[in-house]
Amino acid sequence: MSQTPDSVVRTYIQQHRDAFLDDLAEWLRIPSVSAQPDHAPDVRRSADWLAAELKETGFPTAEVWQTPGAPAVFAEWPSDDAQAPTVLVYGHHDVQPAAREDGWDSDPFEPVVRENRLYARGAADDKGQVFFHTLGVRAHLAATGRTTPAVHLKLLIEGEEESGSPHFRALVEQHAERLAADAVIVSDTGMWSEDTPTVCTGVRGLAECEIRLRGPDQDIHSGSFGGAVPNPATAAARLVDAPHDEHARVAIPGFYDGVVELTDRERALFAELPFDESQWLRAAKSYATQGEAGSTTLERQPKPPTRPTAEVNGIGGGYQGPGSKTIVPSSASGKPSFRLVAGQDPDHVEKAVRAWAEQQVPAGIRCEITFSGATRPCLTPLDHPALQSVARAMGRAFEKPVRFTREGGSGPAADLQDVLGAPVLFLGISVPSGGWHAPNEKVELDLLLKGVETTAYLWGDLAENWCHAP
């Protein structure tokens, strides 16, 4: 097959590197935190900024799509080859909450480059990995001499991924025709390590909730009433503690229903991945591993994430100030979230959690459980031709053998797969040390540019090597 001379692509990328990074920095300065209502205007500003930038890039169509929550951005650049396959790129422009005092070495919304790494909230998750498509498609055109992409290229960049994508499925259903695609490329995952490029074959789903427990109508004296009335903070602790049995398995009846176990081939492929537990622990900034009895660290640790989990992301109740206050608190709350693997249904998990929680809460404690947007798990066949194209394009960019893995993060990939009936592929260049959802989030500039280069090769490879049904 004819190939674009890689040198041309690399030269083009080098020539436009600085402008590309300046534009990305401008976007990263917009604190598009979807979880915090007071940042709603910033999320809207982020969407408007991206739509304008995509027009600038050359997309004939770039629109902001409103939702009952935060807006998404849709862009489309048809190929002049009517027979070309249609590819939809998914990403998100909202980011996790971040505050300097969380432990950031610099303002999370004032991007800074240190040691060839770009530090900012969203640098890796996910603005950086959305943005490499802008320079990527330009490089593709420049190197091929085309005026339109080799594939019909569509982008859908949502604004609520960090809040569980509550309105995403409805949005996709509403615009199903315009979003129609032969393949979906999700640009919101990572690779195994700086040295090991990997193609992700699936992501876990997520069911998250907030549990609010109310006991006395106000804080009461623990010396006068303690021991004789139920304590909501104790009840919250029970709901956080009880989901795990002594084997670190999730003890909620029905939680594991439908879980698809690893195939022998997947097990063999994952075994090829270099894994150094102490190195992984450093990336996790943790001091010990744990996990279900019977699963190896490589399996239970979330790269590749083949097991579902139950984690508490936060718990609070009663007096948390300095010193002591001897009360039975009036209320307490917890924020558990559940990672789901292929075969698990978020609705089923929600039912299981609710039924289980009712059993745990003592009489006299009022319990209210609110589930926010759930995302379903997703898995793509290892031998899908489009997946092979992604692996080839990545191999050309990295000049290394590409391995296969699964990702720990969650995303609405399953909704796209369900509604559009298209296979979902994953392309990501961030690494475990990228600090996703953590202070000092960063992206390696070299890898970011490899992402640009991968997409510069990908569209041609897909068009040439994937004969899809017309």
Place this chain on the structure above:
Amino acid sequence: MSQTPDSVVRTYIQQHRDAFLDDLAEWLRIPSVSAQPDHAPDVRRSADWLAAELKETGFPTAEVWQTPGAPAVFAEWPSDDAQAPTVLVYGHHDVQPAAREDGWDSDPFEPVVRENRLYARGAADDKGQVFFHTLGVRAHLAATGRTTPAVHLKLLIEGEEESGSPHFRALVEQHAERLAADAVIVSDTGMWSEDTPTVCTGVRGLAECEIRLRGPDQDIHSGSFGGAVPNPATAAARLVDAPHDEHARVAIPGFYDGVVELTDRERALFAELPFDESQWLRAAKSYATQGEAGSTTLERQPKPPTRPTAEVNGIGGGYQGPGSKTIVPSSASGKPSFRLVAGQDPDHVEKAVRAWAEQQVPAGIRCEITFSGATRPCLTPLDHPALQSVARAMGRAFEKPVRFTREGGSGPAADLQDVLGAPVLFLGISVPSGGWHAPNEKVELDLLLKGVETTAYLWGDLAENWCHAP
């Protein structure tokens, strides 16, 4: 025996009622919160104010005693009868934390009278119950025509009771000679109900601690690392949940060591106390009772508090803001406190808790437990003559039969008993609905004045009826 005409006492109290309440309100405006470092100057101001007020009352000696923490106030008014017994009144001038937004209907440090109740932080616990001694001793003198009290009267009002009295024992040991007394009267308890005056025969002790748990060095992505590393919030939940077995008994090995069980006589006396569970629940602002299997609600509920308890006063960790943040939090903490009954030793309980906690915390979680000031439980013989004097004085003031009970709160009474070798008596007029440690703390004005009246009778009764060894 000759008695002061009660009418004279009552008239005197009525005449001085308004000035007495104005002075108390002035004191209550000082936010002497010992648990919050930024209120340290207020605690000092409270001590200075009280010392000046006691001079004003007539105490020849009124001094502020410094400690490594908050200052205490000592005052002394010798009797002209050299043979008179010496009585030391204990109370505290520090208060629990309070903020309007906790649910107060008015500023906690701007006293207001509604429906003949005085609302303010400290109105009942303990400034109100300290302050009635000022008018009480004046009424005693006015009604008896004495120029000095019938007993050698001493007051020790500490400033760290709400913080566990960390320096109190050392203070008492340092000044043991000047504090020497034949009996200690603790003015920091309550009575059974508005209609049932009671004399408290003992208080529970307290051991409280803060448990800090640290996992990852920073918050990490629960999708990338969750399930594979220990979560400190889950560990905190375990430490809060696990202390109670399925019978609501404290499951910490050694916790119950030495507990003195109820005597038949105590059980019979307590059975005489009117008890309406639904009414008690309303006072507790709660929706159900709970307690150890095998103990009746009357026993397990803390009036009279015959059982030890383990309660969590607060728990916190991870993301507690709006929406969700899918992290494994870096740290979490809990503030458990343990109420102790006669026979339990706080040091032994601390050892038991530490040993037990070590077993509960998973590898990779660093656990730090800090115990703050502990107070030992205290119990006084029902037939002690001074206790009978208190019951008589209270009966005269309330014109009702007086019953016996125990109190749920804790105090350094045991330190006074140990160091001074004196019996400890309890005199209190607050009621369960007083909102101790809660929003809208209040004292019933009628009961506050009955407290004044009780002390107006008490000194004479003690002097006449208690022949102590010279």
